[in-house]
Amino acid sequence: MFKMRRGVIFFTIVLLVVMMVLPSVGAQENQLVEEVQTELEYKLVGEEEGHYAYQKNHKNDPINPEVSVSKNGNPMVPESSYEHSDYLNEDAKVFKAADNVYSFSGFGLANTVMIEGEDGIIIIDPNSDMHVGDMVYTAVRDITDKPVKGIIYSHNHIDHVGGARSFVTREQVENGEVAIVAHHKLMGNIKNIFSVITPIMVQRGSYHTGEYLDWNYKSGKDSGYVHGGIGVPFQGRHEEEKQEEISFFKPTIMVPDEGSTMTIAGVEMEIMYAPSETEDELVFYLPKEKVLITSEVINPTFPNLYSPRGTKTRDVGQWIESIDEMRYRFDEAKYMVPTHGRPVYGKRNVNKRMTDYRDAISWVYQQSIRGINQGFNKDQLVEFVNLPERLNDPWDHGLGNHYGDYNLSVKAIYTDFLGWFEGDPTELSRAPYETRASNYVEVMGGLEKVKKETREAIDRKEYEWAAELITWAVRAFPEDTESKLLKAEALEELGYLSTAANVRGFYLSAAQELRGELESNVIDPGRGDILKELDFSSLVSMITYNWDAEKAEKDDVNLGVKFVLKNGKEKEKAAILVRGGAVEFVSAEHADSLGLFDINSIVTVTKESLESILLEESTIEEEIAERGMEVYNVIGFKKFISYLDGKIAYRDIKLADR
Numbered sequence: 001m002f003k004m005r006r007g008v009i010f011f012t013i014v015l016l017v018v019m020m021v022l023p024s025v026g027a028q029e030n031q032l033v034e035e036v037q038t039e040l041e042y043k044l045v046g047e048e049e050g051h052y053a054y055q056k057n058h059k060n061d062p063i064n065p066e067v068s069v070s071k072n073g074n075p076m077v078p079e080s081s082y083e084h085s086d087y088l089n090e091d092a093k094v095f096k097a098a099d100n101v102y103s104f105s106g107f108g109l110a111n112t113v114m115i116e117g118e119d120g121i122i123i124i125d126p127n128s129d130m131h132v133g134d135m136v137y138t139a140v141r142d143i144t145d146k147p148v149k150g151i152i153y154s155h156n157h158i159d160h161v162g163g164a165r166s167f168v169t170r171e172q173v174e175n176g177e178v179a180i181v182a183h184h185k186l187m188g189n190i191k192n193i194f195s196v197i198t199p200i201m202v203q204r205g206s207y208h209t210g211e212y213l214d215w216n217y218k219s220g221k222d223s224g225y226v227h228g229g230i231g232v233p234f235q236g237r238h239e240e241e242k243q244e245e246i247s248f249f250k251p252t253i254m255v256p257d258e259g260s261t262m263t264i265a266g267v268e269m270e271i272m273y274a275p276s277e278t279e280d281e282l283v284f285y286l287p288k289e290k291v292l293i294t295s296e297v298i299n300p301t302f303p304n305l306y307s308p309r310g311t312k313t314r315d316v317g318q319w320i321e322s323i324d325e326m327r328y329r330f331d332e333a334k335y336m337v338p339t340h341g342r343p344v345y346g347k348r349n350v351n352k353r354m355t356d357y358r359d360a361i362s363w364v365y366q367q368s369i370r371g372i373n374q375g376f377n378k379d380q381l382v383e384f385v386n387l388p389e390r391l392n393d394p395w396d397h398g399l400g401n402h403y404g405d406y407n408l409s410v411k412a413i414y415t416d417f418l419g420w421f422e423g424d425p426t427e428l429s430r431a432p433y434e435t436r437a438s439n440y441v442e443v444m445g446g447l448e449k450v451k452k453e454t455r456e457a458i459d460r461k462e463y464e465w466a467a468e469l470i471t472w473a474v475r476a477f478p479e480d481t482e483s484k485l486l487k488a489e490a491l492e493e494l495g496y497l498s499t500a501a502n503v504r505g506f507y508l509s510a511a512q513e514l515r516g517e518l519e520s521n522v523i524d525p526g527r528g529d530i531l532k533e534l535d536f537s538s539l540v541s542m543i544t545y546n547w548d549a550e551k552a553e554k555d556d557v558n559l560g561v562k563f564v565l566k567n568g569k570e571k572e573k574a575a576i577l578v579r580g581g582a583v584e585f586v587s588a589e590h591a592d593s594l595g596l597f598d599i600n601s602i603v604t605v606t607k608e609s610l611e612s613i614l615l616e617e618s619t620i621e622e623e624i625a626e627r628g629m630e631v632y633n634v635i636g637f638k639k640f641i642s643y644l645d646g647k648i649a650y651r652d653i654k655l656a657d658r
């Protein structure tokens with residue numbers, strides 16, 4: 001169903017090129033003129049009529065009432081989520097934001113921006129994977145056949161970088177024909193996601209983006225999922241044949257913190273470093289065209305100042321500073337092109353959009369700090385900070401809790417300043433996890449009583465309380481299916497009531513987990529090209545995070561393995577030393593100074609072979625016989641490998657049933 005729908009969109013209606021008639025004369029100066037294809041109806045939006053590109057024009061099919069109400073009588077999707085879904089371009093569209101700047105929206109979770117220069121084009125954010133990348137590329141080729149001269153990553157997130165090979169070949173990058181531009185910290189962040197924290201990131205990210213759910217509410221098989229919050233959900237991963245196709249080229253030009261000015265294909269642009277959602281975020285200003293590409297500094301909803309899938313702390317104060325720097329430095333901007341959602345047209349609107357956005361964020365930030373200083377803990381702080389309606393309205397300001405939820409941000413601001421400890425020493429040390437759970441259930445009157453109270457709480461529509469109550473039973477009685485089903489029911493209702501896509505995704509996915517239905521169409525996205533682009537030492541250092549130190553300590557393991565990249569350059573080596581179980585990564589710089597005394601085995605290996613062994617996809621013997629891995633002291637190396645966790649099945653990682 002899903003595939004067919006995308007196919008139809010792409011090959012029939014596809015290029016719903018939304019042409020912006022640029023104001024060229026006096027009276028039109030600030031007028032917003034937009035042609036939006038909505039059921040073949042073109043709508044003109046004037047500045048005085050509406051705001052930017054926001055429209056409440058329902059083009060979606062009416063929802064099926066049989067699947068739109070939960071078993072507890074709640075609408076499965078709030079009305080405003082349908083409206084927001086419309087806004088997020090569920091059908092692919094191309095916006096022409098200026099004469100030579102196009103935004104491809106609704107193809108994947110993120111937008112791809114294409115800038116046409118004299119003798120070539122620049123691609124900002126090649127999107128999430130090669131499936132989406134190929135669709136965007138075809139749409140680009142409907143506009144121009146000029147060669148791609150540069151790919152720029154606005155930041156490290158996979159929904160922005162994974163489609164690179166749809167646009168250019170490795171050869172073009174290697175021979176310098178195409179520049180790959182990004183902030184200098186981008187590779188460090190890619191390394192973190194793809195070699196350090198991968199299993200839990202994939203599982204949490206899949207809940208967050210609703211990848212276990214059937215996202216298409218029009219299909220009739222309604223899981224209550226609506227959209228990706230900032231765009232359509234990752235598509236490539238729903239399509240089995242595309243599972244491995246994350247592609248990536250590492251940057252060939254690194255932008256420093258001071259930013260830079262660049263001319264690619266004759267297009268002059270200022271690149272500003274704008275730490276915000278990520279610490280490697282870049283924004284772009286085209287002075288001639290007066291176009292400001294705001295990347296993910298500005299989203300089409302209140303941003304994830306904290307992302308529920310889990311990321312390193314986002315520095316909110318810095319985020320506000322980045323918006324303000326854009327506002328003052330590029331105050332001549334007439335067109336704003338974000339990498340999620342629609343462009344904003346007109347100098348006044350661009351300015352207002354950024355000002356509203358910074359006001360909403362700074363409201364939450366400043367009031368959180370104010371509350372922190374009054375001694376509130378995280379839960380109290382959430383009740384203390386209330387964003388006024390004016391700054392929480394999706395239609396007037398492009399804000400609202402449609403992606404993240406500002407209440408989650410409040411807690412993150414707390415932990416950013418004070419860490420997890422809230423000051424009450426009760427928190428410093430607790431009774432063991434399972435003991436607490438059984439004690440709670442006992443004190444509350446036993447398992448049956450807890451279940452009865454939970455049922456009644458659900459019937460009273462007190463879903464948060466119900467979920468909290470039954471969680472103690474789920475923990476204390478892991479074999480009790482009824483507790484899990486009650487928890488699933490409470491979480492599911494919370495999901496239906498949520499407008500924030502990530503929050504909804506978490507609730508609904510957790511309900512599936514508790515019901516044992518997480519079979520999923522989720523595909524291990526693999527590391528695709530990213531592995532090739534990570535340096536060899538990143539791969540070797542993965543070993544330290546998969547090392548069962550306790551087991552090695554019991555066996556009093558003392559050994560060392562030196563890894564050398566097969567056919568690699570002088571510096572492409574690293575070593576791992578184990579001392580009584582404790583493990584040390586030794587970088588190339590020091591690996592050579594280790595004597596044979598410290599090293600039990602030397603392994604000369606390709607990245608692919610090493611990854612296969614680390615993930616238990618092949619054996620040492622197979623890699624030696626079939627892929628030319630060379631091992632000095634196979635017995636020592638086998639012993640070493642036996643202390644690794646091997647492959648962790650992402651989807652078996654429990655988040656709610658624990």
Ligand SMILES: O=c1ccn([C@@H]2O[C@@H]3COP(=O)(O)O[C@H]3[C@H]2O)c(=O)[nH]1
Pocket residue numbers: 157158159193205208209277304306307309311
């Ligand atoms: O490794 C990644 C990187 C990104 N994303 C998506 O992009 C969004 C960007 O910001 P966020 O962290 O608030 O939420 C993210 C997700 O929706 C993802 O699912 N997996």
